[in-house]
Amino acid sequence: MKAIRNQYLFAIALLAAMVFTSTLARAADPLPSWNDGPAKQSIVTFVEKVTTPGSPDFVPVPERIATFDNDGTLWSEKPLPVQVYFALDRVKTLAPQHPEWKTKEPFASILKGDPKGLMAGGERGLVEMIMATHTGNTTVEFEQIVKDWIATAKHPKTGKLYTEMVYQPMLEVLAYLRANGFKTFIVSGGGIEFMRPWAEQVYGIPPEQVVGSSVKTKFELRDGTPVLVRLPELNFNDDKGGKPVGINEHIGRRPVMAFGNSDGDLQMLQWTAAGTGARFALYVHHDDAAREYVYDREDALARLNKGLDEAAAKCWTVVSMKNDWKTIFPVEKK
Amino acid sequence: MKAIRNQYLFAIALLAAMVFTSTLARAADPLPSWNDGPAKQSIVTFVEKVTTPGSPDFVPVPERIATFDNDGTLWSEKPLPVQVYFALDRVKTLAPQHPEWKTKEPFASILKGDPKGLMAGGERGLVEMIMATHTGNTTVEFEQIVKDWIATAKHPKTGKLYTEMVYQPMLEVLAYLRANGFKTFIVSGGGIEFMRPWAEQVYGIPPEQVVGSSVKTKFELRDGTPVLVRLPELNFNDDKGGKPVGINEHIGRRPVMAFGNSDGDLQMLQWTAAGTGARFALYVHHDDAAREYVYDREDALARLNKGLDEAAAKCWTVVSMKNDWKTIFPVEKK
Numbered sequence: 323m324k325a326i327r328n329q330y331l332f333a334i335a336l337l338a339a340m341v342f343t344s345t346l347a348r349a350a351d352p353l354p355s356w357n358d359g360p361a362k363q364s365i366v367t368f369v370e371k372v373t374t375p376g377s378p379d380f381v382p383v384p385e386r387i388a389t390f391d392n393d394g395t396l397w398s399e400k401p402l403p404v405q406v407y408f409a410l411d412r413v414k415t416l417a418p419q420h421p422e423w424k425t426k427e428p429f430a431s432i433l434k435g436d437p438k439g440l441m442a443g444g445e446r447g448l449v450e451m452i453m454a455t456h457t458g459n460t461t462v463e464f465e466q467i468v469k470d471w472i473a474t475a476k477h478p479k480t481g482k483l484y485t486e487m488v489y490q491p492m493l494e495v496l497a498y499l500r501a502n503g504f505k506t507f508i509v510s511g512g513g514i515e516f517m518r519p520w521a522e523q524v525y526g527i528p529p530e531q532v533v534g535s536s537v538k539t540k541f542e543l544r545d546g547t548p549v550l551v552r553l554p555e556l557n558f559n560d561d562k563g564g565k566p567v568g569i570n571e572h573i574g575r576r577p578v579m580a581f582g583n584s585d586g587d588l589q590m591l592q593w594t595a596a597g598t599g600a601r602f603a604l605y606v607h608h609d610d611a612a613r614e615y616v617y618d619r620e621d622a623l624a625r626l627n628k629g630l631d632e633a634a635a636k637c638w639t640v641v642s643m644k645n646d647w648k649t650i651f652p653v654e655k656k
Numbered sequence: 657m658k659a660i661r662n663q664y665l666f667a668i669a670l671l672a673a674m675v676f677t678s679t680l681a682r683a684a685d686p687l688p689s690w691n692d693g694p695a696k697q698s699i700v701t702f703v704e705k706v707t708t709p710g711s712p713d714f715v716p717v718p719e720r721i722a723t724f725d726n727d728g729t730l731w732s733e734k735p736l737p738v739q740v741y742f743a744l745d746r747v748k749t750l751a752p753q754h755p756e757w758k759t760k761e762p763f764a765s766i767l768k769g770d771p772k773g774l775m776a777g778g779e780r781g782l783v784e785m786i787m788a789t790h791t792g793n794t795t796v797e798f799e800q801i802v803k804d805w806i807a808t809a810k811h812p813k814t815g816k817l818y819t820e821m822v823y824q825p826m827l828e829v830l831a832y833l834r835a836n837g838f839k840t841f842i843v844s845g846g847g848i849e850f851m852r853p854w855a856e857q858v859y860g861i862p863p864e865q866v867v868g869s870s871v872k873t874k875f876e877l878r879d880g881t882p883v884l885v886r887l888p889e890l891n892f893n894d895d896k897g898g899k900p901v902g903i904n905e906h907i908g909r910r911p912v913m914a915f916g917n918s919d920g921d922l923q924m925l926q927w928t929a930a931g932t933g934a935r936f937a938l939y940v941h942h943d944d945a946a947r948e949y950v951y952d953r954e955d956a957l958a959r960l961n962k963g964l965d966e967a968a969a970k971c972w973t974v975v976s977m978k979n980d981w982k983t984i985f986p987v988e989k990k
Contacts, residue, residue: 384862461904505864518908528718529908530839530864539904541897541923548926550904557905563875570795570873570884571891572906574852574863589875592882 352498354648355491361604361646364639365495368602372578373502379600383503387577389533389569389590390496392510392517394583394624395606396525398487400615401478403623405516406448408471410440412455420454429454441622453554456513457537461550468519482651485524490652492581492606496525499579507577509533509569511561511586515552533572535560561586566593578602584624588632595636603638605629610644686832688982689825695938695980698973699829702936706912707836713934717837721911723867723903723924724830726844726851728917728958729940730859732821734949735812737957739850740782742805744774746789754788763788775956787888790847791871795884802853816985819858824986825975826915826940830859833913841911843867843903845895845920849886867906869894899924912936918958922966929970937972939963944978 356362372381393399413423413432423429428447431439440447456464477487496506508517508527514534521527536557539550560568566589569577579602580587580594591603605626608617619627633640643650690696706715727733747757747766757763762781765773774781790798811821830840842851842861848868855861870891873884894902900923903911913936914921914928925937939960942951953961967974977984 384856387864514905514908522718530721530906532908536905539901541900541927543926548900548923548930550900550927566875566882566884567873571848571870572864574848574866589882592877593875593884596882 352501353491353494355494357646357648359646361639361641364602365498365604368579368600369499369502372600381578381599385575385578386499386502386504387507387573387575388499388504388579389507389509389573389577389581389594390492391582391584391587391590392508392512392534394608395581395587396488396492396496396508397484398477398489398614399624400608400617403512404484404487405452405512406440407475407478407484408468408516409451409455411471411475412467413451416455449556452513453537456516457552457554459552461515461539461552464515464552465519468516472520485520487651488524489606489647490649491647493525493652495581496527500526504579505531507531507533507569507573509560509565509580509590511535511559511564513537514560533560533568535564563589565590569593580604581606582629583608584621584626585629586624588629591629591638592632595638603633603636604641605633605638606641607643609642610647610650612644613650614643686835687825687828689828691980691982693980695973695975698936699832699938702913702934703833703836706934715912715933719909719912720833720836720838721841721907721909722833722838722913723841723843723907723911723915723928724826725916725918725921725924726842726846726868728942729915729921730822730826730830730842731818732811732823732948733958734942734951737846738818738821739786739846740774741809741812741818742802742850743785743789745805745809746801747785750789783890786847787871790850791886791888793886795849795873795886798849798886799853802850806854819854821985822858823940823981824983825981827859827986829915830861834860838913839865841865841867841903841907843894843899843914843924845869845893845898847871848894867894867902869898895920897923900927903927914938915940916963917942918955918960919963920958922963925963925972926966929972937967937970938975939967939972940975940977943976944981944984946978947984948977 353362353365371377371379374380390396393403397404410432413429417423417433420429423433428440428443428451440451472485475484476482477484480487499506506527508521508531510517510533512534514532514536517534518529518532521532522529538553538555538557540553542549542551558564558568565587569590576597577594580591581604582591583606595601595603607626608615610616617624618630619625630640687696687699705711705713708714724730727737731738744766747763751757751767754763757767762774762777762785774785806819809818810816811818814821833840840861842855842865844851846868848866848870851868852863852866855866856863872887872889872891874887876883876885892898892902899921903924910931911928914925915938916925917940929935929937941960942949944950951958952964953959964974
């Protein structure tokens with residue numbers, strides 16, 4: 323009898339320890355870099371209501387899909403988007419093979435150290451530069467080029483690695499959602515093959531959960547070895563109305579939560595918010611001149627104008643980087 | 657002291673129970689519908705070597721990607737692929753809205769109950785029928801149409817639901833791989849939106865792990881409600897060289913294992929097998945006239961000719977449905 327009673331006591335102690343640990347886990351703040359306020363509260367309240375069994379808003383685990391824009395939502399996109407710096411560096415690397423670039427725009431301006439000449443050429447010059455610097459190689463070669471570049475390239479203002487210019491509060495949101503059964507996806511206008519080589523390490527987002535713009539590729543056998551060749555032809559532009567298209571094509575489910583920072587994300591947020599049941603849409607608003615950048619309604623590359631109006635009208639969460647975030651970037655590891 | 661000793665005994669009993677259960681799990685045959693033989697052995701040997709820590713062939717969990725063709729690999733594709741029956745039924749459903757079909761091929765033949773007229777029109781007739789029957793609606797509408805059809809449509813020969821014409825031995829492979837940390841993907845020439853509505857229930861494969869052919873879609877606001885409209889224009893043909901392209905676009909990693917049954921899968925198997933480290937490629941060979949169908953080198957729609965030669969040359973696994981599979985279809989639930 324005593325043995326049985328002791329077993330009971332032991333089992334009860336085990337249970338108590340489990341309950342206590344679980345309570346502790348709940349009590350720990352999952353978003354420590356967020357100031358208390360309506361933005362933080364809206365995230366936590368939403369996650370709790372869709373993950374609490376029996377809640378009228380409960381969402382089963384397989385349907386817990388959250389999509390995140392990348393540039394300006396997960397990492398800094400100023401003075402220029404990171405991928406533009408990558409392309410500018412590629413122009414310099416490839417210049418010896420392209421003597422004609424000395425007199426051809428936008429390459430001539432770039433090689434003279436005047437990247438503003440690039441912007442003068444508008445979107446067409448940008449696309450021309452992307453095609454010239456991102457294609458003609460195999461997918462395996464391009465992946466290595468990106469890995470090598472991102473390992474050492476530095477932000478022109480802060481001197482940090484670009485992968486250190488990610489937003490700590492958003493890293494916490496990613497981890498918090500995954501801990502609550504969400505699958506987290508990137509849905510970015512940036513190149514899908516530019517993000518995949520580092521997104522897993524930096525964001526914990528595996529390649530199969532990255533959606534982005536792409537060029538066409540072609541399968542070939544080269545001396546019996548299969549390769550995918552990157553062609554200078556746009557395959558998919560994952561921006562604006564393209565974001566719901568890309569979400570449907572890659573994920574095949576409507577997100578439950580979506581996070582963006584510009585009008586290029588508006589259709590993704592609309593598509594998400596229009597689903598049946600509880601949905602969550604959030605804009606990151608760049609209003610912190612001291613710690614990052616300030617831009618919204620008038621910005622040329624990452625305008626947030628219609629989106630701000632629609633967020634107000636539909637009561638979406640708008641994050642003030644200045645007021646809602648205790649820190650912007652991860653604290654440097656010593 | 658006695659209490660402490662009892663706790664020890666209890667803990668040891670717990671541990672012993674755990675070890676025993678785990679041994680039982682290992683001892684249980686993960687592929688009970690497979691006859692013992694080289695095909696079954698090749699699968700088990702491969703999975704054990706890539707999942708055993710310390711093995712020179714060990715593959716970390718995030719890289720454990722397995723891709724499966726659908727038609728003829730996971731379910732029956734004879735006399736015609738299931739999606740063709742879906743399209744034929746759609747022609748009949750939509751006919752009242754298309755009086756011109758009475759005299760226009762391939763629709764006229766189909767409406768006269770002569771689907772062979774469709775095949776006489778070759779691939780062009782097939783594509784025309786697919787476009788006419790699969791587009792013009794929204795993605796949400798199309799999903800419901802597929803769900804309604806697949807819930808009741810029956811195979812012309814067996815009278816079974818099509819979702820009962822899946823291969824039991826392959827269901828076991830899917831479950832076995834997932835139990836060993838693999839992510840299982842469909843990579844099919846079939847329509848991505850035709851497979852997603854039922855693939856999760858039937859195969860345990862969620863929508864975001866289905867890759868297939870697709871039509872273009874367009875984002876629109878209809879009275880303020882966002883919709884994705886399905887356009888009568890091919891977006892992607894996920895067959896032959898398109899399979900590695902689709903794998904790269906959707907998954908962004910090279911599979912470790914790939915499973916197919918026709919020359920349309922050859923490039924997927926080549927792409928998989930050419931990766932560094934241990935890789936596995938398998939062909940299902942339809943050689944069972946009594947229990948399913950017999951077809952390979954001469955088949956019009958699902959030829960397996962070059963693939964058989966390459967499998968022999970490269971020592972890929974070739975499954976004889978007749979000899980390697982104890983049962984073909986799941987036993988009916990009473």
